[in-house]
Amino acid sequence: MAKTYDYLFKLLLIGDSGVGKTSILFRFSEDAFNISFISTIGIDFKIRTIDLDGKKVKLQIWDTAGQERFRTITTAYYRGSMGIMLVYDVTNEKSFENIKNWIRNIEENASADVEKMILGNKCDLEAKRQVSKERGEQLAVEYQIKFIETSAKDSLNVESAFYTLARDIKAKMEKKQEASNPAGARTGGHQLRNEPQRKPTSWLSRCSLL
Amino acid sequence: MSEVEHKETPVENEEKEYVEDGKNKFIVKCKFCGSRILDKKSAKYITLEKDLPLMQQDNNRKEGEIQNEPVNEFYHVENMYTFENIGFTHTVANCKYLSCADCDAGPVGYYDNDTKHSYVAISRIVHA
Ligand SMILES: Nc1nc2c(ncn2[C@@H]2O[C@H](COP(=O)(O)OP(=O)(O)OP(=O)(O)O)[C@@H](O)[C@H]2O)c(=O)[nH]1
Ligand SMILES: [Mg+2]
Ligand SMILES: [Zn+2]
Numbered sequence: 493m494a495k496t497y498d499y500l501f502k503l504l505l506i507g508d509s510g511v512g513k514t515s516i517l518f519r520f521s522e523d524a525f526n527i528s529f530i531s532t533i534g535i536d537f538k539i540r541t542i543d544l545d546g547k548k549v550k551l552q553i554w555d556t557a558g559q560e561r562f563r564t565i566t567t568a569y570y571r572g573s574m575g576i577m578l579v580y581d582v583t584n585e586k587s588f589e590n591i592k593n594w595i596r597n598i599e600e601n602a603s604a605d606v607e608k609m610i611l612g613n614k615c616d617l618e619a620k621r622q623v624s625k626e627r628g629e630q631l632a633v634e635y636q637i638k639f640i641e642t643s644a645k646d647s648l649n650v651e652s653a654f655y656t657l658a659r660d661i662k663a664k665m666e667k668k669q670e671a672s673n674p675a676g677a678r679t680g681g682h683q684l685r686n687e688p689q690r691k692p693t694s695w696l697s698r699c700s701l702l
Numbered sequence: 703m704s705e706v707e708h709k710e711t712p713v714e715n716e717e718k719e720y721v722e723d724g725k726n727k728f729i730v731k732c733k734f735c736g737s738r739i740l741d742k743k744s745a746k747y748i749t750l751e752k753d754l755p756l757m758q759q760d761n762n763r764k765e766g767e768i769q770n771e772p773v774n775e776f777y778h779v780e781n782m783y784t785f786e787n788i789g790f791t792h793t794v795a796n797c798k799y800l801s802c803a804d805c806d807a808g809p810v811g812y813y814d815n816d817t818k819h820s821y822v823a824i825s826r827i828v829h830a
Contacts, residue, residue, distance in 0.1 A: 496741070497783065500783055518806055528758070528806065529759050529808070530791060530801045533799065534791060534792050535792075536793070537789075538789045539783065539787065539803065541787060550783050
């Protein structure tokens with residue numbers, strides 16, 4: 493059967509326990525009186541279809557078990573994932589400090605070209621904040637990773653974060669394809685599909701979210 | 703007798719206004735939020751009997767008890783990436799339940815871990 497989509501990206505949510513990974517994947521429900529059957533069992537992953545510059549992109553987004561410590565996480569954990577959302581909780585200093593450990597763990601265990609993004613979640617809890625937005629931004633600059641503050645509770649920036657990560661993975665893949673097929677001009681008919689020349693992504697534009 | 707043997711697909715399937723060529727004629731959407739679950743003509747119509755937990759469990763039910771109802775009509779999805787938007791729960795008794803990716807309503811069907819096929823309960827979705 494013909495594929496009905498252009499790209500399939502597997503994405504992973506990781507970070508310390510309690511930072512809000514499950515809440516980012518699961519719609520935040522305040523209605524404690526109506527705990528549904530689904531929320532009792534919990535979501536393993538979601539499939540979402542988005543449109544990126546006219547391409548149909550399927551995202552398979554996985555939650556991860558929070559009890560797992562980064563020390564115990566190995567290669568199998570990251571297998572096949574092309575994008576990783578590193579989540580910390582802006583009201584929890586420790587979860588922010590651990591982002592560095594998570595990044596090291598990814599470098600040791602995940603595929604070298606996995607796209608990463610840092611999310612400072614629970615930004616609705618201003619009064620309880622322990623990590624300033626500036627520190628989040630600084631960390632992102634240090635690692636050259638995009639960063640955005642989110643609130644799973646208010647659905648703030650969650651969707652746009654996934655779009656951003658997906659767009660970066662797509663750009664990286666297209667760049668790779670071009671590199672492995674530099675003689676694009678000779679492939680005649682196929683050239684049309686290579687579409688408008690995208691501007692080379694400079695490091696500055698990569699950090700436009702900052 | 704030979705007349706009977708020549709009968710092909712069950713006549714009743716032909717009569718379903720939402721089935722065409724054995725597939726879903728319309729887009730499949732979430733009943734509650736309208737989230738798009740399946741594109742039209744992407745899944746096969748089948749009948750089979752399966753007990754599914756109720757979308758809304760009675761809060762006064764006995765602890766640990768799950769209220770089910772039998773469901774008979776499904777859309778059969780062989781490849782999970784056929785779905786437009788869908789959630790998969792953690793595994794329970796070798797199956798995962800399907801839920802709306804946008805409002806988390808469910809189960810709207812189930813996924814069989816052995817065959818890796820998914821089944822969307824037609825009584826729990828709307829066509830558009
Ligand atoms: N105010 C606020 N609370 C949040 C937000 N995101 C999550 N929470 C709350 O934080 C707690 C932990 O959230 P989870 O989504 O369970 O965290 P998790 O990262 O999945 O935790 P583990 O599964 O243990 O790894 C819950 O009580 C959530 O309601 C947010 O954006 N704002
Ligand atoms: Mg969790
Ligand atoms: Zn829904």
